[in-house]
Amino acid sequence: MLSDRALAALREVVPGDRVLTAREDLLTYAADATPLMGRPPSAVVVPRDAEEVSEVVRLANEEGFAIVPRGAGTGLSGGAVPASEDAVVLLFHGWNEIAEIDLGNHMAWVEPGVITADLHRAVEDHDLFYPPDPGSMRVCTIGGNVAENAGGLRGLKYGVTKDYVQGLEVVLPTGEFVRMGGKAVKDAAGYDLKDLMVGSEGTLGIFTRVLVRLVARPASTRTILATFRTLGAAGEAVAAILAARIVPSMLELLDRTTILAVERYARLGLPQDLAALLLIETDGHPVVASDEARAVSRLCKAHGAREVRHAATAREAEDLRTARRAAFSALARIGPTTILEDATVPRSAVPAMLERIHEIAARHGVVFGIFGHAGDGNLHPTCVLDAREPDEVARAEAAFEEVFAAAIALGGTITGEHGVGLAKRRFLELQVGDPALRFMREVKRVMDPNQVLNPGKVFAPRPRCEHPPIGHPRLAGATA
Numbered sequence: 001m002l003s004d005r006a007l008a009a010l011r012e013v014v015p016g017d018r019v020l021t022a023r024e025d026l027l028t029y030a031a032d033a034t035p036l037m038g039r040p041p042s043a044v045v046v047p048r049d050a051e052e053v054s055e056v057v058r059l060a061n062e063e064g065f066a067i068v069p070r071g072a073g074t075g076l077s078g079g080a081v082p083a084s085e086d087a088v089v090l091l092f093h094g095w096n097e098i099a100e101i102d103l104g105n106h107m108a109w110v111e112p113g114v115i116t117a118d119l120h121r122a123v124e125d126h127d128l129f130y131p132p133d134p135g136s137m138r139v140c141t142i143g144g145n146v147a148e149n150a151g152g153l154r155g156l157k158y159g160v161t162k163d164y165v166q167g168l169e170v171v172l173p174t175g176e177f178v179r180m181g182g183k184a185v186k187d188a189a190g191y192d193l194k195d196l197m198v199g200s201e202g203t204l205g206i207f208t209r210v211l212v213r214l215v216a217r218p219a220s221t222r223t224i225l226a227t228f229r230t231l232g233a234a235g236e237a238v239a240a241i242l243a244a245r246i247v248p249s250m251l252e253l254l255d256r257t258t259i260l261a262v263e264r265y266a267r268l269g270l271p272q273d274l275a276a277l278l279l280i281e282t283d284g285h286p287v288v289a290s291d292e293a294r295a296v297s298r299l300c301k302a303h304g305a306r307e308v309r310h311a312a313t314a315r316e317a318e319d320l321r322t323a324r325r326a327a328f329s330a331l332a333r334i335g336p337t338t339i340l341e342d343a344t345v346p347r348s349a350v351p352a353m354l355e356r357i358h359e360i361a362a363r364h365g366v367v368f369g370i371f372g373h374a375g376d377g378n379l380h381p382t383c384v385l386d387a388r389e390p391d392e393v394a395r396a397e398a399a400f401e402e403v404f405a406a407a408i409a410l411g412g413t414i415t416g417e418h419g420v421g422l423a424k425r426r427f428l429e430l431q432v433g434d435p436a437l438r439f440m441r442e443v444k445r446v447m448d449p450n451q452v453l454n455p456g457k458v459f460a461p462r463p464r465c466e467h468p469p470i471g472h473p474r475l476a477g478a479t480a
C-alpha cells in the first residue's frame with residue numbers, strides 16, 4: 001500500500017483532483033486487454049506536464065513506490081497493469097496534442113497520449129504517411145506504441161514503430177529529463193539511447209514527447225482478398241508471393257475459425273467452407289501497385305486459391321481492412337476468455353508454424369483461431385476458453401507452452417510485437433539465453449536502481465532457474 005505520507009506528497013506534486021484513489025477509479029486501471037492478470041493500483045495520477053512527471057518519479061524514489069505508465073490499456077502482455085500493491089498508475093489522458101508537423105523534414109512532434117489513428121489522419125492531410133498501424137490503432141496511443149515497439153498490418157513493407165521514432169523526450173527512472181535523438185537524420189553521437197527506450201515497456205523511461213518520422217503517402221493502393229480450401233495452400237501462397245520479390249504493404253492471414261467469427265461479426269458474405277483467406281495490399285505508383293496486384297492474383301491462383309477478389313472501391317477496401325482489424329473482437333465473442341499471443345517465426349517458416357499450431361491445438365483439444373501478419377511471420381494464435389474451467393485452463397496452458405517452444409525451434413520469437421510484460425516474462429530466458437538476460441537485468445538495475453519504473457515486467461521474479469518452468473503464467477495465476 002501507498003503510505004499516507006506518500007499520498008499527501010503526491011497530492012502536493014500533482015494538485016487539484018488529479019490524484020485518484022476512489023475504489024471505482026482504481027478498479028478501472030486494474031486490467032488492460034490481457035486477460036487474467038493485474039491488480040488495482042494504490043492511486044492513479046494524471047500529470048499535466050513533464051515537470052510533474054519528473055516530480056512524481058523523484059517522489060517514487062524517495063518514498064519507495066512503483067510507477068506504471070499507461071496509455072490506452074490495449075496492451076496484450078500485461079504491461080500497463082500493476083504488479084505490486086504499492087503501484088501508482090500514471091495516465092496520459094489529455095496529452096493528445098500533435099505539436100508540430102514539420103513538412104520540410106517530414107517529421108512530427110507528438111504527445112504520448114495521441115491516438116495512433118489521429119496521427120494518421122493529421123499527417124495524411126499533408127500527403128504524408130505514418131505507417132505503423134496496430135489493429136488497435138483507433139484506441140491505442142503513441143506512447144504505448146513506442147513502449148511496446150508496436151507493429152501492425154503494414155509492417156511487412158514499412159517496418160514497425162522503432163523504424164519511425166526519430167527522437168524522444170524522456171523522464172528517466174531517477175526523475176531526470178533527457179532529450180534523445182532529434183531532427184538530424186544522421187546522428188552518431190554516443191550510444192543510441194533512443195533505440196534502447198523503444199520497446200522498453202515502461203521500465204526504463206517515461207516518454208513525454210515523441211518525434212516521429214513520416215514518409216510520402218503512397219499514391220495508390222490495391223486490395224485483394226484470396227480464399228483457400230486449405231490452410232497449407234494459403235501458407236504456400238504467402239511464401240510464393242515473397243519469393244517472387246513482391247513486398248505487399250499488407251499480407252494478412254485468417255484461418256477458418258477466425259473467418260467464421262469475423263463473418264458472424266462483419267457480414268462480408270464469405271463462403272462458410274473456407275479454410276483460410278489472405279488479405280493483401282500492394283501500394284505505390286499506380287502502375288506498380290496494379291502490376292504487383294495482378295502478379296499476386298496469379299500466384300494465389302497457382303497455389304490453389306478458390307477465389308481472388310479485387311476491391312472495386314476505396315470503401316470496399318476499407319471494409320475488408322476493418323473486418324481484419326475486428327478479428328480479435330470477433331473471436332472474443334465465441335467464449336468468455338480470449339488469449340491472443342504473438343509467436344513469430346521467420347517468414348519462410350510460416351507454413352510449418354501454421355501446421356504446428358493446428359496440430360498442437362487438436363492434440364490438446366483447445367479452440368485456437370489463427371490470424372496475423374503472415375507476411376512478416378507474426379502470427380496470432382488466439383485461444384478461446386472459459387477460464388473458470390480448470391481443465392480448459394490446463395489444456396490451454398500446455399498448448400501455449402508448445403506453441404512458444406515451436407516458435408523458438410523454428411528460429412522465431414515468443415513475441416513479435418506485444419512485448420513481454422507480465423504475460424511472457426517466464427519465457428524470456430528460453431528465448432534470449434542466460435547471458436543476454438543477465439545483461440538486460442543489469443541495464444535495468446543501473447538505470448533504475450530503486451526499481452520504481454514498472455517493476456515486475458519483462459523479468460521473472462527469480463533471477464535464474466536451472467529448468468525454467470514452462471507454462472502460461474497468467475493461466476497459472478501468477479502476478480508479480
Ligand SMILES: Cc1cc2nc3c(=O)[nH]c(=O)nc-3n(C[C@H](O)[C@H](O)[C@H](O)COP(=O)(O)OP(=O)(O)OC[C@H]3O[C@@H](n4cnc5c(N)ncnc54)[C@H](O)[C@@H]3O)c2cc1C
Pocket residue numbers: 032033068069070071072073074075076078079080092112133134135136139140141142143144145146147148149150151152153201202203205206207208328329417418454
Ligand atoms: C484489438 C487489438 C488489436 C491489437 N493489434 C495490435 C497490432 O496489430 N500490433 C501491435 O503491435 N499491437 C497490437 N495490439 C496491442 C496493443 O494495442 C499495443 O501494444 C499498443 O502499442 C498499446 O498501446 P496503449 O496505448 O494501449 O498502451 P498500454 O497498453 O496502456 O501500455 C503498454 C505499455 O506501454 C507503457 N507505456 C504507455 N505509455 C507510456 C509512456 N508515455 N511512457 C513510457 N511507457 C509507456 C506501459 O507501461 C505498458 O508497458 C492490439 C491490441 C488489441 C486489443
